[in-house]
Amino acid sequence: MKKALVLKDITKRFPLVLANDHISLDLEWGEVLALVGENGAGKSTLMKIVYGLQPPDEGEMWVDGRPYRPRSPLDAIAAGIGMVHQHFMLVEPFTVLENLVLGLEPGSPLYLDLEAARKRAQRLMEELGFQVPLDERIENLPVGLQQRVEILKALYREAKILILDEPTAVLTPQEAEELFRFLRAYVAQGNAAIFISHKLKEVLAVSDRVTVIRDGKVVGTVRTPETSLEALARMMVGREVVLRVQKGPARPGEVVLELENFAAPPRLKGVSFQVRAGEIVGIAGVEGNGQTELVEALTGLRRHQGVARYLGKPLPTLARAVRELGISHVPEDRHARGLVLDFSVRENAILGDQHRPPFRGFLGFLDGDAMEAHAQALVEGFDVRPRSTELSARRFSGGNQQKIVVGRELLRKPRLLIAAQPTRGVDVGAIEFIHQRLVEARDQGMGVLLVSADLSEVLNLADRILVMYEGRIVGELSPEEATEERLGLLMAGIPA
Known part of the structure; x- marks a missing residue:
């Protein structure tokens, strides 16, 4: 039987970068193939080549047994590939309907036949088992x-071959499970899918096989029932990774931040x-x-409106003043x-401290030696690779x-760290490292406000968990009380 997609070399x-180094893999009809690897491993580059966004320097591709060399996404779409x-x-x-037909407008140049598109979209939704409001604007969804x-x-x-890049990054657990049900039904109809994710638990839940890329090369492909989180x-990463944060009980001290009806x-x-x-x-x-x-x-x-106090005093409204007080921010x-x-x-x-000693030197000029010493401490202390202070970010x-950002904010030794999505889009090795540093900061007496759409991250790190829905706190749970199911219901506005 012909394979859905074959990549060779x-x-x-x-x-200065070899992004893809003679990568070969194949995708069977009727399967979900997961593609995993560290940041910079070459996954995104490879998928851009498949989808016609970049040409390969070497190698060949086949779709359903036919030679395939796309010059643009239009060629990919014509070959039955969607991303x-x-x-x-x-x-x-x-x-929604206007987005569906964009670029493939039905009818004639003088008449846009949206009703034909509507009927086709409704047939597709019935086949797939999910509904979206076709007349609603995207911005309202x-x-x-x-x-x-x-x-x-x-x-x-x-599309007969569907590529999904980090598809669950902004979904609740219930929405992610709905997506997995769709993927299983989709491939059961004889289609195929490539699932790219850093969430290894989800990779094991939805895929049939997993291909691992490291440093631009395929290091192996395994069948999902024959592997584990730890093995993947x-x-x-090329070494053992601690997947669960090692931390003792918190020892809360004085109130660092206090909000009352803050809007x-x-x-x-x-x-x-x-x-x-x-x-x-x-x-x-x-x-x-x-x-x-x-x-x-x-x-x-x-x-903002309402009351915000930092160490008992009103919180300033200007970014530099907030930073001067000893508050750090991972955006x-x-x-x-x-x-x-x-x-x-x-x-x-x-950045953000360039106007302060020791970086501001004589007559207000930057002190290059102080900057270099500080950057070296960041690169070494936070395992930034390559070990260069000269390269552009x-x-x-x-x-x-992300290590550069987190390292900069923690090296300031703030009293309060506000960390928003601190490990978004980073690989399992970097996640392990950043989580360890956040726990170390907590144990050294820092207050940490962690804002994350990744439930496993919140469950792993937080000593108290607050759930937000439609601009309000709808629940507060201890880690012992919290489960992904319970948090997912609260995140969807359902009392749990």
Whole structure:
């Protein structure tokens, strides 16, 4: 029987980087193949080649036994390949139906036949067993439904091979399980899927086989029933990985942060809670329920109403003043808020503190020696690879970029750390390292406010768990009380 997709010796080079080194793999019809690896391993580059976004330098591909060399995503779509990107590729002011037909508008140049498209979309949804409101604007849909639209858009284009890149990053456990049910039904109809994820538990739950890539090479393919979380992590990283955070009980001290009816437009309606020194308070919730507004208001990036006290005194409203008080911030988007990608590690290591000693030297000029010493301490202490302070942040993998941000914020030795999605899009080895550092900071007496859409992260790290829904706190649980099912229900606004 012909295979759905075959890659042979795919190679892709960039300046100073061999992203894909003679990668060969195959995808069977009727299966879900998971693709896993560390940040920078070459997964995304490989899928961009498959989807026609980049050409390979060497190698060959076949789709259903036919030679395949796409020049653009249009060629991929014509070959029956669809891709659901981690960051949705939807036009938010358009309706669901308008997004589905975009680029494949039915009818004639003088008449757009949306009714024909509507009937076809409804038939597809009946076959797939899920529904989305076709006349609703994308901007009004929760992220779980937006993802369904992305999948429906690919299938509307008759995709027989579906590539999903980090598809559960913003879903509740219940929404993730719905996605898995869809994938099982989809491949049972004779289609095929590639599932890319850092969440190894989900990889084992949904895939038939797992291909592991490390340093641009395939290190092995295993059948899911014949492997384990620990074995996959070891294949990915090349060493043993501790998958569960090792931490003792918290010893909460004085109140570091206190909020009373704290609100910020448009989504944060009003929250009240405390964070104490020596504890990690986790905020769980599906993205878009006020977490971004909470973090930005606390760090002086957004106006707020209500009461906010830091060490008993009113919290300033300007970002620099907040930082001067001893509050550090790991932003949810490291590219937009955490780094200047074209700056070197040495320059990024002092962002936000460049105006203070020891970095500000004689006559206000930057002190290069102090900057270099500080950057070296960050690179060595936080295992940033490669060990260079001269390279631009752009040249590092996502996991190492995140280590630069986390290291910079922790080296300031703040009294309060506000960490938003601290391990988003990073691999299992970097997750282990960052989690260890957050626990160490807690044990040294730091208060940590952890905001994460990853339930396993919240359950692993938090000493108290608060759940946000539609801009309010709808539940507070201890780690002993919390389960993924219970948290998932609260995240969906269902009392648990």
